[in-house]
Amino acid sequence: MNEAKTPLLEMRNISKDFFGNQVLADIDLTVGEGEVIGLVGENGAGKSTLMRILFGANMIAETGGYGGDVLINGKKVEFSSPFDAIAAGIGMVHQEFSLIPGFTTTENILLNREPTKKSVISEVFSERMNTLNRTEMSERAKAAIEMMGVRIDPNMVISDMPVGHKQFTEIARELSKDQLKLLILDEPTAVLTEKEAEALLDSIRAMSARGIAVIFITHRLQEILSVCNRVVVMRDGYVVQSVDAADTDVAQITKWMVGREVSQTPEANDKKDLSGGKPILKIEKLWVDMPGETVRNVSLEVMEGEILGIGGLAGQGKLGIPNGVMGLYPAGGSVVFDGEPIPLNNPRRCLDSSFAFVSEDRRGVGLLLDESLEWNIAFPAMQIQNRFLKNYLGGLIKWRDEKAIREVTEKYIEELAIKCTSSKQKARALSGGNQQKVCLAKAFALAPRLLFVSEPTRGIDVGAKALVLQALKRFNRENGVTIVMVSSELEELRMSCDRIAIVSGGKVAGILPASASVEELGGLMLSQVI
Amino acid sequence: MNTKKKMNAGEFIRRGSVPMMFILICALCIPIAGLSPTYLANEIVTRMGRNAFLILSLLIPIMAGMGLNFGMTLGAMAGEIGLILASDWQIVGIPGMVLAMIISVPISVLLGLFCGKILNMARGREMITSYIISYFINGVYQLVVLYLMGSIIPIRHSSIKLPRGYGIRNTVSLLNMRQKLDNLIPLTIGGVKIPVMTFIIIALMCLVIIWFRRTKLGQDMRAVGQDMEVARDAGINVERTRILSIIISTVLAGIGMVIYLQNMGNIATYSSHSQIGMFCIAALLVGGASVDKASIGNVFLGVILFHTMFIVAPRAGAYITGDSMIGEYFRVFVSYAVITVALIMYETNKRRARREAGQELVKEQEKEA
Numbered sequence: 050m051n052e053a054k055t056p057l058l059e060m061r062n063i064s065k066d067f068f069g070n071q072v073l074a075d076i077d078l079t080v081g082e083g084e085v086i087g088l089v090g091e092n093g094a095g096k097s098t099l100m101r102i103l104f105g106a107n108m109i110a111e112t113g114g115y116g117g118d119v120l121i122n123g124k125k126v127e128f129s130s131p132f133d134a135i136a137a138g139i140g141m142v143h144q145e146f147s148l149i150p151g152f153t154t155t156e157n158i159l160l161n162r163e164p165t166k167k168s169v170i171s172e173v174f175s176e177r178m179n180t181l182n183r184t185e186m187s188e189r190a191k192a193a194i195e196m197m198g199v200r201i202d203p204n205m206v207i208s209d210m211p212v213g214h215k216q217f218t219e220i221a222r223e224l225s226k227d228q229l230k231l232l233i234l235d236e237p238t239a240v241l242t243e244k245e246a247e248a249l250l251d252s253i254r255a256m257s258a259r260g261i262a263v264i265f266i267t268h269r270l271q272e273i274l275s276v277c278n279r280v281v282v283m284r285d286g287y288v289v290q291s292v293d294a295a296d297t298d299v300a301q302i303t304k305w306m307v308g309r310e311v312s313q314t315p316e317a318n319d320k321k322d323l324s325g326g327k328p329i330l331k332i333e334k335l336w337v338d339m340p341g342e343t344v345r346n347v348s349l350e351v352m353e354g355e356i357l358g359i360g361g362l363a364g365q366g367k368l369g370i371p372n373g374v375m376g377l378y379p380a381g382g383s384v385v386f387d388g389e390p391i392p393l394n395n396p397r398r399c400l401d402s403s404f405a406f407v408s409e410d411r412r413g414v415g416l417l418l419d420e421s422l423e424w425n426i427a428f429p430a431m432q433i434q435n436r437f438l439k440n441y442l443g444g445l446i447k448w449r450d451e452k453a454i455r456e457v458t459e460k461y462i463e464e465l466a467i468k469c470t471s472s473k474q475k476a477r478a479l480s481g482g483n484q485q486k487v488c489l490a491k492a493f494a495l496a497p498r499l500l501f502v503s504e505p506t507r508g509i510d511v512g513a514k515a516l517v518l519q520a521l522k523r524f525n526r527e528n529g530v531t532i533v534m535v536s537s538e539l540e541e542l543r544m545s546c547d548r549i550a551i552v553s554g555g556k557v558a559g560i561l562p563a564s565a566s567v568e569e570l571g572g573l574m575l576s577q578v579i
Numbered sequence: 580m581n582t583k584k585k586m587n588a589g590e591f592i593r594r595g596s597v598p599m600m601f602i603l604i605c606a607l608c609i610p611i612a613g614l615s616p617t618y619l620a621n622e623i624v625t626r627m628g629r630n631a632f633l634i635l636s637l638l639i640p641i642m643a644g645m646g647l648n649f650g651m652t653l654g655a656m657a658g659e660i661g662l663i664l665a666s667d668w669q670i671v672g673i674p675g676m677v678l679a680m681i682i683s684v685p686i687s688v689l690l691g692l693f694c695g696k697i698l699n700m701a702r703g704r705e706m707i708t709s710y711i712i713s714y715f716i717n718g719v720y721q722l723v724v725l726y727l728m729g730s731i732i733p734i735r736h737s738s739i740k741l742p743r744g745y746g747i748r749n750t751v752s753l754l755n756m757r758q759k760l761d762n763l764i765p766l767t768i769g770g771v772k773i774p775v776m777t778f779i780i781i782a783l784m785c786l787v788i789i790w791f792r793r794t795k796l797g798q799d800m801r802a803v804g805q806d807m808e809v810a811r812d813a814g815i816n817v818e819r820t821r822i823l824s825i826i827i828s829t830v831l832a833g834i835g836m837v838i839y840l841q842n843m844g845n846i847a848t849y850s851s852h853s854q855i856g857m858f859c860i861a862a863l864l865v866g867g868a869s870v871d872k873a874s875i876g877n878v879f880l881g882v883i884l885f886h887t888m889f890i891v892a893p894r895a896g897a898y899i900t901g902d903s904m905i906g907e908y909f910r911v912f913v914s915y916a917v918i919t920v921a922l923i924m925y926e927t928n929k930r931r932a933r934r935e936a937g938q939e940l941v942k943e944q945e946k947e948a
Binding site: 131132147148149150151152156160161162163165171176177178179180181183334336337338343344345346379380381 | 790793794795796798799801802805806808809810812813814815933934936937940941943944947
């Protein structure tokens, strides 16, 4: 039999859309036995979705399945759950740990796969009454840890462990599965120290030598070059490059990752001259404990009247900044607005100092989903500034001024082109883009001096995107409101902002004028990734 | 296995604060009450035998992360139904007790299944939900005992039937079973009567719990208790595991109630079960357990401290205030207070953990500076 060796995994012509929103198209990916593939791309490029399809994640089937074929050893497979994928020899280490905090390394490695001893009682009742075979458990866990080549204590409790060891525990769990042929590592080095990352790379090499293929997702390009056979670069749902790691370098990969057709270069005359401006907001040594978006040490000055963009990769802490300053997550450090210190962890004081915040969590934090548009838009102003109220008996009794509320709502419906049946419609019934406009209207109605906008265009269509960005810009230029805009989309920041601060590793990696090149900004994004 | 977390001094004081407080109260009250040591020892030993099994039934749901399970009241009702039927059928002594336990098991399983299913729908609010379920099932129990027994369920003996012909009397005497288990192996040491057989059963139960922790099901319960999502991702059937933990607890509570009532010697048909859940939970908490962590040691320390207090506090109270009613008042007051304290501590511990995460970030900043 001399036919060409069938690859371990073949993904052919994979496509996926979420309710009409195309996130993956024409993806072809081949992985051979023992091959190490580096998968890179900006957030939203489609890496995670692709891996979810491969791993049979439930959310893929729930959102209408995918197009194209997945072949393992030349046979077409269709995973309906991660358990099918695991049975077929695919293992995945997620970014979020999937570990039981009070269990030891050993117990976690063999979670729900514990070797057991039969007893009379289990014969009568069920197999779950078998007692655990502790000796065999520790032997198997030890074997898996050895296979990884990293020394971790098999008897240590997870909650006492440094983060890196948790990561290794997860990897050891996958390695302890006998059928494992392909291991997906989703940003495994993000939480590791340099030394630990080195050790991980060594263990990837060791796995590869044993014939286990690895798909390695990371933002640390240097690692990719040092360990991978092949680099696959994704952008906007397409595979834009697939080259041998030996034939490329970091600069080239960065360019492929972020380099778009540079057709929408922002016009230079549109930018504000900030040279004479004074800083209105000073943030110093800010830390924010927002799960998944930890801010470690941010110092930042915002000029009066500017639009400051904050960019960076997901998980690097850019979302933590507005959420921390506004008091939605525990935070520390100092924030001074217009010469006056603003206490942290106190949303009310922020609002009283005429801050407003358009949250990235539109449906959770941003809107009263089951109330009318009128209520949504007027509610904060009513609560915080006592506007839209009629006072009787010298202010003892306050009634809502329905007429003023309707007027202001209708004004914003017209100004922002909110598509709705009337100002009484429930917020839940609107589309994502229109809900976002309501969130903006709500913030505008507060007439803030400083507006935080977080991911203003996430999950909305192109037409609505342009409208939202225009509205923000107009609000800034016409009313002189300082805006801090946090977004994962670099292009959007370059178009709308005056300056862009890039957050990496929970710190500000640098602040550049919006006219800076994509390569420069992209370089900053990756500079301190942890 | 080094599964135990190293406790630092601060955590030790926090965890031990409730037992320490009760040790202090007991130490103060014992001399004031002026009871003879033999009387005191007798009372404590008796109550330990009476109550320990019931409290042990609370351990498994805590392990499965379902908190303090007021659903054990359901098992207590099943045990009472078993005893009422066994005493109507004139089956006396140990065989009567065994029969009552056997009758209680299927009822407990059904009630536990019902309770477990509902608690699966009310994740994170298990304690209050099980508390309300216990009131609801109390209504069903009253329907059965007050109206169906004697009319549909045959009850022959008029000594336990209400004069109107159906329904059970307020008190059912268990004279034929009274302390039969406790006295099966008679032993008295220094004037203190030891209920040897009851203690043997309790010891066996402890062994069963230790063994259970080492089974696959026990391991799964611990996993589910700590992180449901992770357990589900690993392929553990979370819902089923949680229901099983409640069923086991309910069945054990039914058996525990039979042991409890054989010691008392009579059933207060409409009230025996009503506060049993609360007292057992309070005792466990006094022993140093928390909403998410309880051990066999907590059970015994709790049962000794809680009951010592109830023996000595009324006497001490009467001595100081001249009012003997103060005892019962004290019992209810302290139970609720202890449960409240435990709940507050559970929340503050969670908050402290969150604060500590923030402090880590501050330290990191300082390290860099």
